[in-house]
Amino acid sequence: LGVQTLTPYYQDDAVTLYHGECREILPTLTPDVIVTDPPFNVGKDYGTYKDKLEASEYEQLMRTVASASERHGWVAPHVRLELFLNILGPQAVTIVVRRGAAGPYRFGWANQFEMLLAVGKPNRMTPDLWDDIRLKGEGYFFREEHYGNPGYTPYQILARLVALLSEPGQLVVDPFAGTGTTLHAAKAQGRRAIGVEIDERWCEIAARRCAQEVLAVEPAA
Numbered sequence: 664l665g666v667q668t669l670t671p672y673y674q675d676d677a678v679t680l681y682h683g684e685c686r687e688i689l690p691t692l693t694p695d696v697i698v699t700d701p702p703f704n705v706g707k708d709y710g711t712y713k714d715k716l717e718a719s720e721y722e723q724l725m726r727t728v729a730s731a732s733e734r735h736g737w738v739a740p741h742v743r744l745e746l747f748l749n750i751l752g753p754q755a756v757t758i759v760v761r762r763g764a765a766g767p768y769r770f771g772w773a774n775q776f777e778m779l780l781a782v783g784k785p786n787r788m789t790p791d792l793w794d795d796i797r798l799k800g801e802g803y804f805f806r807e808e809h810y811g812n813p814g815y816t817p818y819q820i821l822a823r824l825v826a827l828l829s830e831p832g833q834l835v836v837d838p839f840a841g842t843g844t845t846l847h848a849a850k851a852q853g854r855r856a857i858g859v860e861i862d863e864r865w866c867e868i869a870a871r872r873c874a875q876e877v878l879a880v881e882p883a884a
């Protein structure tokens with residue numbers, strides 16, 4: 664592990680961002696919770712990262728992330744649900760995020776929801792069906808800036824996972840930080856956050872987002 668890898672790309676009072684490989688950095692961290700939208704190994708072009716690992720290496724990567732904490736909130740697409748459930752274990756709870764508008768067609772079916780997996784008790788009683796979040800693929804209704812990252816995650820998904828699975832002052836880690844959505848949402852809610860991102864282009868955007876003044880608001884859950 665080179666010293667260079669451990670030098671933060673960006674740091675402020677609440678957020679530390681590393682430009683690097685999360686497998687190298689995770690063993691040095693003690694997250695209270697991991698909140699993340701992982702790569703799904705479906706060949707999305709993230710720039711540096713091509714999202715095409717050997718199946719066994721991909722599984723190993725996800726297991727490394729799972730074992731880095733006892734609490735998790737992950738975005739889990741249909742295509743990886745079986746693997747993620749297997750890795751996170753039987754205590755993982757499925758959260759369904761309902762799509763407001765007609766979704767994309769897959770295998771002849773119109774996808775009307777996305778799924779999240781949570782491990783760990785939420786800090787307040789919460790339904791496992793979320794039907795007030797706008798998702799990508801809702802055309803005009805999804806108005807968020809995605810900064811060109813093909814895997815950009817809707818802000819409210821990550822903000823709500825942070826709100827439910829951590830307490831103020833705790834450490835939220837996103838090993839696949841992308842444009843820094845989790846980090847920004849954690850900072851806005853008075854948490855500490857550490858992110859790792861392999862592609863410098865997304866690090867730059869994440870750093871810029873986190874440096875901007877954040878509105879300290881709890882998302883409605």
Ligand SMILES: C[S@@+](CC[C@H](N)C(=O)[O-])C[C@H]1O[C@@H](n2cnc3c(N)ncnc32)[C@H](O)[C@@H]1O
Pocket residue numbers: 683684685686699700701702709712812814815816817838839840841842843844845859860861862865
């Ligand atoms: C689904 S995107 C995350 C999007 C993020 N939640 C956002 O809103 O911008 C996954 C990210 O993981 C990064 N990545 C993939 N493998 C990585 C690794 N081993 N270590 C660190 N980052 C990695 C990719 O470059 C990509 O930006």
